[in-house]
Amino acid sequence: WDRGLSTADMTKGLVLGIYAKDKDDDLPQFTSAGESFNKLVSGKLREMLNIGDLEAWEKGVLFASGQNLARHLMESPANEMTPTRFAEIIEKNLKSASSKTKVHIRP
Numbered sequence: 001w002d003r004g005l006s007t008a009d010m011t012k013g014l015v016l017g018i019y020a021k022d023k024d025d026d027l028p029q030f031t032s033a034g035e036s037f038n039k040l041v042s043g044k045l046r047e048m049l050n051i052g053d054l055e056a057w058e059k060g061v062l063f064a065s066g067q068n069l070a071r072h073l074m075e076s077p078a079n080e081m082t083p084t085r086f087a088e089i090i091e092k093n094l095k096s097a098s099s100k101t102k103v104h105i106r107p
Helices: 007-017 035-048 054-075 083-097
Strands: none
Touching (some): 007 054
16 A cells, blocks of 8 residues: 555545445444444454554544445435434434433434
């Protein structure tokens, strides 16, 4: 890989490159702050690419995961992505991103 690229940018490219449009909701996806990606392959990839900057790596995964979440929300058919479903997905992702996040649901 080009040493001129920052670790975060390279990581974003890797995560964006493995995004699949058609995924089951029950399968691990790369939209919850890269959690599934980190658990499955990031250690091996970081080792293969000789990346020592873990903070930059995690930043790249986080940014790309947010972009993949936006892609998922945008590409979902309108009859499936109802306002309620949209709110559920956002709530789930916000809660997994930070324990300090409070989601307020109006009655």
